[in-house]
Amino acid sequence: MPELPEVETVCRGLNELTRDRAIAGGEVLLPRTIAYPDSITSFLAGVTGVTIARWHRRGKYLLAELQPEGGWLGVHLRMTGQLLWTKQTAPLQKHARVRLFFNQGQELRFVDTRTFGKMWWVPPHFPPEAIIAGLQTLGVEPFSAEFTPDYLAEKLRKSQRPIKTALLDQSVLAGLGNIYADEALFLSGIRPDAIASRLSPQQLQHLHRAIIEVLQTSIDKGGTTFSDFLNPLGVNGNYGGVAWVYGRTRQPCRRCQTPIERLKLAGRSTHYCPQCQN
Numbered sequence: 001m002p003e004l005p006e007v008e009t010v011c012r013g014l015n016e017l018t019r020d021r022a023i024a025g026g027e028v029l030l031p032r033t034i035a036y037p038d039s040i041t042s043f044l045a046g047v048t049g050v051t052i053a054r055w056h057r058r059g060k061y062l063l064a065e066l067q068p069e070g071g072w073l074g075v076h077l078r079m080t081g082q083l084l085w086t087k088q089t090a091p092l093q094k095h096a097r098v099r100l101f102f103n104q105g106q107e108l109r110f111v112d113t114r115t116f117g118k119m120w121w122v123p124p125h126f127p128p129e130a131i132i133a134g135l136q137t138l139g140v141e142p143f144s145a146e147f148t149p150d151y152l153a154e155k156l157r158k159s160q161r162p163i164k165t166a167l168l169d170q171s172v173l174a175g176l177g178n179i180y181a182d183e184a185l186f187l188s189g190i191r192p193d194a195i196a197s198r199l200s201p202q203q204l205q206h207l208h209r210a211i212i213e214v215l216q217t218s219i220d221k222g223g224t225t226f227s228d229f230l231n232p233l234g235v236n237g238n239y240g241g242v243a244w245v246y247g248r249t250r251q252p253c254r255r256c257q258t259p260i261e262r263l264k265l266a267g268r269s270t271h272y273c274p275q276c277q278n
Contacts, residue, residue, distance in 0.1 A: 001060070001077070001078060001079045001177060001178075002060065002077045002081070002223070003060065003175060003176065003177035003178070003179055003180055003223075003224075004057075004059070004060065004142065004174075004175030004176060004177070004180070004215055005180070005215055005218035005219045005221075005223045005224065005237075005239065006077075006218075006223035006224065006237060007057050007059075007060050007061075007062060007077065007175065008057050008219050008223075009219065009222050009223045009231050009237065010062060010077070010083055010231060010232060011055045011056070011057040011062055013085075013231045013232040013233065014052075014055045014062070014064075014083065014085075014108075014232055015054060015055050017085045017232055017233075018052050018055070018064075018085070018102070018108060019052060019053070019054060019055070020051060020052070020053070021051065021052060021102050021103070022049065022050065022051045022052075022102070022103070023047050023048055023049070023050055023051075023052070023100050023101065023102060024048065024049075024101045024102060024103060025044070025048050025100075025101045026044050026047060026048065026098065026099055026100045026101055027044075027098070027099040027101075028040045028043065028044065028097075028098050029096055029097050029098065029099070030097040030098070030112075030115060032115070033097040033098055033110065033112065033115070033117060033118060033119055034098070034118075034119055034120075034121075035118040035119065035120050035132075036120040036121065036122070036131050036132075037121060042121075043119075043121045046071065046121040046123065047066070047073055047100065047121055050066040050067065050068075050069065050071065051066065051067045051068070052064045052065070052066065052067075052073075053065040053066065053067045057175075058128075058135060058138065058141075058174065059134075059135075059138045059141075059170055059174035059175045060076060060077070060170075060174075060175055060177070061074060061075070061076050061132065061134065061135060062074070062075040062076070062077075062083070063075075063128055066124075069124045070124035070125060071121065071122055071123050071124040071126075072120075072121075072122035072128045073119070073120070073121060073122075074118075074119065074120035074121075074122060074128060074131070074132045075110070075117070075118070075119050075120075076117060076118050076134070077112075077117050078112070078114070078116035078117045078118065079114045079116050079117075080112055080113040080114040080116070080117070081110065081111070081112040081116075081117030082110070082111045082112070083108060083109070083110055083111075083232055084108070084109045084111055084232060084233075084234055085106065085107075085108055085109075085232040085233060086106070086107060086109055086234075087105055087106060087107070088101060088105050088106065088107045089105065093109070093111045095111050095112055095113045095115075096109055096110070096111050097110050097111065097112050097115070097117070098110040098119055108232075120132050134170075137170065137171050138170055138171065138174040139155070139169075139170060139171050139172045139173045139174050140173065140174065141174050141175065142173055142174075142175060142176065142211055142212060142215055143212065143215070143216075147173070147208070147212075148208065149201070149204045149205045149208045152204050152207065152208055153201065153204050155172045155173075156172075156196040156197055156199065156204075157197055158197060159195075159196035159197050160195060160196070160197060161195070161196055161266075162192060162193045162194065162195065162196065162265050162266075163185065163190060163191075163192065163193075163194050163195070163196045163199060163207075164181055164182070164185060164192035164193065164265050164268075164270050165196075165265050165266045165268075166196040167181040167184070167185075167211075168181055168266070168268065173211070175215075176211065176215075178246075178268050178269070178270075179218075179224055179243070179246045179247075180211070180214050180215055180218065182245050182246045182270060182271045182272065183210075183214040183243060183244050183245065183246055184207060184210040184211040184213075184214050185207070185210075185272065185277065186210075186244045186245045186272060186273060186276065186277060187206075187210035187213060187214060187244065188203065188206035188207040188209075188210040189203075189206065189276060189277055189278075190203055190206070190207060190277060191272060191277045191278060192263070192265060192270045192272050192277070193263070193265060193270075217239065217242075218237070218239040221237060221238040221239040221242065222235065222236075222237040222238055222239070223237030223238075223239060224237045224239040224240045224243070224246075244273075245260050245271040245272055245273060246271050247271065248260045248271060249261070249262040249271060253273040253275065253276060255273070255276055256273065256275045256276055258273055258274060258275040258276070260272070260273055261273070261274055
């Protein structure tokens with residue numbers, strides 16, 4: 001699933017490509033992709049003739065602010081979703097689900113192999129969270145002023161979950177996912193199965209700093225592509241080539257040469273170095 005750096009990469013790309021451009025029309029090829037409204041006709045009517053003022057990211061959600069009447073276009077890529085900027089004449093991908101048409105023969109195409117991705121049209125005068133329920137429970141953003149070591153300590157002080165599992169809880173921290181939780185725990189020297197509430201203030205400071213560091217590094221690299229992620233121009237992310245532990249089972253640790261190990265926590269594959277994280 002695309003995580004914060006991948007969604008941020010898409011957000012920045014969409015702002016470069018579609019900002020201040022009007023949606024001239026659209027086509028829904030898979031109706032269940034549209035989470036709101038229930039009517040495909042209403043969805044297309046809502047997004048046609050409006051201009052994208054700016055794209056925003058909230059956690060793993062993409063939100064396009066619409067003008068002049070207001071309203072929003074919401075997108076969640078889920079596991080395999082892609083938003084691709086392409087010519088309308090380009091061959092249609094097998095898994096294309098929604099097409100949004102722009103002038104000069106361009107379109108924004110939502111491609112989604114697993115079909116878990118969703119789109120919403122939020123009518124004018126409604127805040128996005130009134131329609132997109134998942135926004136209501138998100139924690140703070142990792143790059144916000146609210147995200148501090150003290151915030152982490154407060155959120156984790158009663159948690160008996162492994163720290164890796166706690167970090168994947170979107171009500172704790174919005175946008176952090178499997179890849180970057182593994183990476184941040186490596187950089188902070190914390191075992192992924194350590195009980196969250198037992199981390200020391202010093203460990204929390206290291207973890208706070210590491211989360212910001214790995215997320216920023218991945219954004220700078222254009223995100224991570226292990227399977228499906230592409231930016232709006234169809235380009236892979238490059239963070240995977242410098243990952244510390246994620247996806248590197250049995251490969252030597254980049255610091256100590258100990259083979260990277262993998263375990264499962266709450267059903268999620270977790271990668272760590274048994275020497276550097278203890």
